[in-house]
Amino acid sequence: MKVSKDKQDDSLRNRITSVLSSMQTDMAKVENIVAEFEKKIEAIMNKIDDLERRVSYLESLLGVSRESDEEGA
Numbered sequence: 569m570k571v572s573k574d575k576q577d578d579s580l581r582n583r584i585t586s587v588l589s590s591m592q593t594d595m596a597k598v599e600n601i602v603a604e605f606e607k608k609i610e611a612i613m614n615k616i617d618d619l620e621r622r623v624s625y626l627e628s629l630l631g632v633s634r635e636s637d638e639e640g641a
Contacts, residue, residue, distance in 0.1 A: 627633065
């Protein structure tokens, strides 16, 4: 009986170790995906900032003020 109990304990320990290892691998994958997503969001935000600067520049060339347009709307 002792041998069987030890084998069960080893088997359970091996399964737990395997599951934990798999979870760590999955977590690392999730962290990589989140990091890539954050980079994409940052790139989009930078593009929006650039577009806002361009619009402001064009408005200044045309003598148009965004604030006055928004008040009239």
